[in-house]
Amino acid sequence: MSDKNPEKDTKTVKSEKKMRDIMTAYYIDAKTARQNNKKVAWITSGGPVEPLIAMDIIPVYPENHGAMIGASKMGIDLCEKAEAMGYSSDLCSYARADISCATVNGGPIGGLPAPDMLVCCNNICGTVMKWYEVQARYFQVPLFIYDTPFLHTEYSPEIKRYAKRQMEEYISFLEGVTGRKMGRDRMMEVGRISYAGSQLWQEVLDTAVSKPSPMTAFDAFFHLALIVTLRGTQQSVDYYRGLLAEMQERAKAGIGAIPGEKYRLLWDNLPIWYRMKWLAEKFAEHDACLVADTYTSAWCGSMQYIDVHDFIGSAAEAYTRSYLNLGVEKMARIVLGMIDKYDIDGIVMHSNRSCKPYSFGQFDIQKIVERERGIPSLLIEADMVDERSFSESQVETRIDAFIEMIRENKVAGR
Amino acid sequence: MKHFHEFQQAVNDPLDYARNLKNDSGKEIVGYVCSYVPEEIILAAGAHPVRLFDTRSQIGLADLHLQSYCCSLVRGILEEGLSGRADGLDGMIFPHTCDSIQRLSDIWRMNIPAGFHLDVILPVKLDTDSARDYLTDVLRKFREDLSGSLEREITDAALEKAIATMNVIRQSIRSIYEMRSQNPRLMPGQDLYTLVRASMIMDRDRMAELLLETLAELQTKSDQAPSGKPPKRLVLAGGICNQPDIYPMIEESGGAIVWDDFCTGARYFSQMIPEGADPLSRITGRFLNRIVCPAKHMDLDSRASHLIGLVKEQNAQGVIFLLLKFCDPHAFDYPYIRQSLDKAGIPVMLMEINDPASAGGQMKTRVEAFLEML
Numbered sequence: 001m002s003d004k005n006p007e008k009d010t011k012t013v014k015s016e017k018k019m020r021d022i023m024t025a026y027y028i029d030a031k032t033a034r035q036n037n038k039k040v041a042w043i044t045s046g047g048p049v050e051p052l053i054a055m056d057i058i059p060v061y062p063e064n065h066g067a068m069i070g071a072s073k074m075g076i077d078l079c080e081k082a083e084a085m086g087y088s089s090d091l092c093s094y095a096r097a098d099i100s101c102a103t104v105n106g107g108p109i110g111g112l113p114a115p116d117m118l119v120c121c122n123n124i125c126g127t128v129m130k131w132y133e134v135q136a137r138y139f140q141v142p143l144f145i146y147d148t149p150f151l152h153t154e155y156s157p158e159i160k161r162y163a164k165r166q167m168e169e170y171i172s173f174l175e176g177v178t179g180r181k182m183g184r185d186r187m188m189e190v191g192r193i194s195y196a197g198s199q200l201w202q203e204v205l206d207t208a209v210s211k212p213s214p215m216t217a218f219d220a221f222f223h224l225a226l227i228v229t230l231r232g233t234q235q236s237v238d239y240y241r242g243l244l245a246e247m248q249e250r251a252k253a254g255i256g257a258i259p260g261e262k263y264r265l266l267w268d269n270l271p272i273w274y275r276m277k278w279l280a281e282k283f284a285e286h287d288a289c290l291v292a293d294t295y296t297s298a299w300c301g302s303m304q305y306i307d308v309h310d311f312i313g314s315a316a317e318a319y320t321r322s323y324l325n326l327g328v329e330k331m332a333r334i335v336l337g338m339i340d341k342y343d344i345d346g347i348v349m350h351s352n353r354s355c356k357p358y359s360f361g362q363f364d365i366q367k368i369v370e371r372e373r374g375i376p377s378l379l380i381e382a383d384m385v386d387e388r389s390f391s392e393s394q395v396e397t398r399i400d401a402f403i404e405m406i407r408e409n410k411v412a413g414r
Numbered sequence: 415m416k417h418f419h420e421f422q423q424a425v426n427d428p429l430d431y432a433r434n435l436k437n438d439s440g441k442e443i444v445g446y447v448c449s450y451v452p453e454e455i456i457l458a459a460g461a462h463p464v465r466l467f468d469t470r471s472q473i474g475l476a477d478l479h480l481q482s483y484c485c486s487l488v489r490g491i492l493e494e495g496l497s498g499r500a501d502g503l504d505g506m507i508f509p510h511t512c513d514s515i516q517r518l519s520d521i522w523r524m525n526i527p528a529g530f531h532l533d534v535i536l537p538v539k540l541d542t543d544s545a546r547d548y549l550t551d552v553l554r555k556f557r558e559d560l561s562g563s564l565e566r567e568i569t570d571a572a573l574e575k576a577i578a579t580m581n582v583i584r585q586s587i588r589s590i591y592e593m594r595s596q597n598p599r600l601m602p603g604q605d606l607y608t609l610v611r612a613s614m615i616m617d618r619d620r621m622a623e624l625l626l627e628t629l630a631e632l633q634t635k636s637d638q639a640p641s642g643k644p645p646k647r648l649v650l651a652g653g654i655c656n657q658p659d660i661y662p663m664i665e666e667s668g669g670a671i672v673w674d675d676f677c678t679g680a681r682y683f684s685q686m687i688p689e690g691a692d693p694l695s696r697i698t699g700r701f702l703n704r705i706v707c708p709a710k711h712m713d714l715d716s717r718a719s720h721l722i723g724l725v726k727e728q729n730a731q732g733v734i735f736l737l738l739k740f741c742d743p744h745a746f747d748y749p750y751i752r753q754s755l756d757k758a759g760i761p762v763m764l765m766e767i768n769d770p771a772s773a774g775g776q777m778k779t780r781v782e783a784f785l786e787m788l
């Protein structure tokens with residue numbers, strides 16, 4: 001797995017090896033769960049994982065696995081296999097890759113350990129519900145759907161009641177599957193750790209406000225893995241504490257991720273996993289640093305709604321208020337906030353064929369940003385895992401033109 | 415059919431029909447985009463519900479807001495709004511179904527100022543107590559919000575009346591479907607499509623009357639014995655069918671569509687509103703008892719078993735599955751539905767639809783080959 005990660009050539013060094021070791025150990029743990037009498041739950045990336053940890057169930061994230069498949073450039077093969085099974089090539093490539101991978105145990109780590117249960121939270125998209133239905137049929141295991149109603153404009157009292165009630169249903173579901181009671185004290189503890197982890201992750205991302213920025217969004221895409229897969233564990237807290245110290249040190253010493261950083265950019269949507277290195281280099285050539293992104297901040301963006309003294313009671317709201325569960329106006333507000341916070345000169349939008357809820361509305365956000373902040377944006381048409389949707393020459397030309405525009409914009413003093 | 419011309423006109427230009435209705439009756443016109451909108455509540459508010467489907471015009475303006483990988487239905491509806499053709503609407507209602515409709519609501523709200531805008535944020539699963547309670551809450555809130563937007567009270571008595579009207583419409587269409595299933599030559603499939611579509615566009619009181627008359631008219635015709643070689647009996651399944659040309663194409667190839675599993679077809683009428691307590695909870699009851707759309711979760715296999723049941727009940731020989739390009743919910747269900755049909759020994763053909771005007775010659779050859787095999 002190690003040489004297949006796309007980010008190996010980026011420059012945040014010290015923590016990197018630690019990360020690889022942790023992830024390797026995590027997947028070994030998950031794959032040997034059965035021998036150790038542990039249960040495995042597959043869960044969506046934005047799902048409430050804390051109750052699983054509190055009950056000693058190993059969470060496994062097909063989306064993280066999808067990212068690994070993309071980064072190892074194994075996406076086309078697995079996507080084509082799904083298409084041969086009858087799945088349209090227009091479906092989310094994480095879903096396609098995961099669905100076919102389950103039947104052939106392919107991919108960079110020889111497939112995920114089979115689940116004992118599935119936990120699907122639709123706070124990111126409707127795709128996950130359909131995808132998890134497919135897997136529930138395939139593996140014949142119980143499926144829990146944590147339904148987080150979409151927040152077009154408000155978090156209504158009805159939604160609040162419904163979201164909260166499901167937390168208790170979720171816990172009963174887990175107790176039913178495991179035949180054990182959840183320890184409420186342990187749950188409190190996991191909640192505290194999870195909160196601390198998210199907070200540290202936010203602080204890591206915040207170091208990018210320094211000029212030059214000590215890290216790029218490509219670094220964030222790499223270091224994200226733990227806040228996704230090991231959220232709620234002490235291990236992730238320790239890791240991010242270390243990473244934060246490293247970033248703060250670099251910031252203090254004025255070491256930039258991009259030597260001679262001239263332009264500061266914001267990335268929108270999922271990474272293009274199979275071209276990370278290429279993209280990182282392309283932007284670096286132009287002295288452009290992608291200092292922040294809307295994607296990795298999704299794992300700490302709604303933290304303010306968590307009450308550590310009542311995690312179970314407040315988590316429902318925090319999970320329902322996730323970035324992709326918000327109306328486009330709210331997303332645009334968040335983007336504007338990030339532009340101000342990180343002093344952004346331009347936005348790079350990945351128009352991602354795989355992810356309709358993330359991509360539809362991008363054009364409107366683009367217009368709002370142009371109108372309210374007068375900064376240009378670049379649209380890259382691609383797919384996070386399926387390389388067939390990526391045209392290197394086209395993207396390259398566009399990046400060149402975009403940087404030129406930013407340069408002119410800056411000269412003109414916007 | 416005596417009233418066919420009237421149905422056809424409404425279907426040809428729903429927004430024009432609505433504009434005229436507004437001028438004549440003074441009713442507010444409320445647009446909506448999916449069959450999970452409780453029409454009864456809109457009717458009870460004294461307004462007129464019109465379901466929007468697609469557009470007949472070239473997509474141009476919608477391209478500035480939606481990428482090319484969005485289904486033609488959502489792009490078409492947005493085009494209607496952006497072009498100003500929907501300006502006569504007093505309001506729009508967006509139920510929460512798929513990811514694309516979800517963003518359509520956002521983009522509409524941000525760009526099309528005409529009228530009020532209501533989201534009906536339904537639960538995504540319908541199989542738990544809390545989801546059912548939430549659905550009840552959502553419909554209650556919708557009643558309040560709509561009442562507020564129209565500044566008019568929505569009484570239980572008005573709801574009762576609307577339920578009765580809608581039940582007449584649903585029951586009549588159902589009877590027409592049944593008659594036609596007995597005798598597929600009773601009317602062309604395209605006419606049936608027009609009739610169902612008209613029921614989502616025309617004034618519902620008038621529609622109920624016309625449907626009863628049409629039913630009586632067809633009853634006298636249905637006694638005549640069918641002549642000629644009996645056609646191959648088919649059930650249509652999958653996504654929304656917005657292509658009237660498909661019906662003649664199948665019929666010319668020797669097939670007859672005897673039933674369907676569309677939200678614009680049988681799913682629209684197959685569930686009556688039950689008798690019982692207060693009208694609102696009965697409306698909720700219909701949504702809960704109805705066979706689900708693929709954007710909603712009820713269980714893992716009822717959509718396939720429902721379809722197999724339909725094929726058996728209607729004595730059909732095969733299924734044609736229409737898949738609208740970029741429609742995620744249906745594309746996710748297709749493989750498992752196909753597998754279940756295979757297991758039940760029911761032949762199925764996939765018909766992928768790229769855009770609303772593309773049922774070309776190649777498709778016809780495939781349909782002919784499929785029908786021959788049955």
Ligand code: SF4
Pocket residue numbers: 063092093094095124125126127128270324354355356357358
């Ligand atoms: S990439 Fe988008 S569509 Fe796919 S699982 Fe993630 S949020 Fe859902």
Ligand code: SF4
Pocket residue numbers: 485486487488511512513514515653654709738740741742743744
């Ligand atoms: S359910 Fe399918 S056809 Fe309907 S709006 Fe959504 S994507 Fe389009």
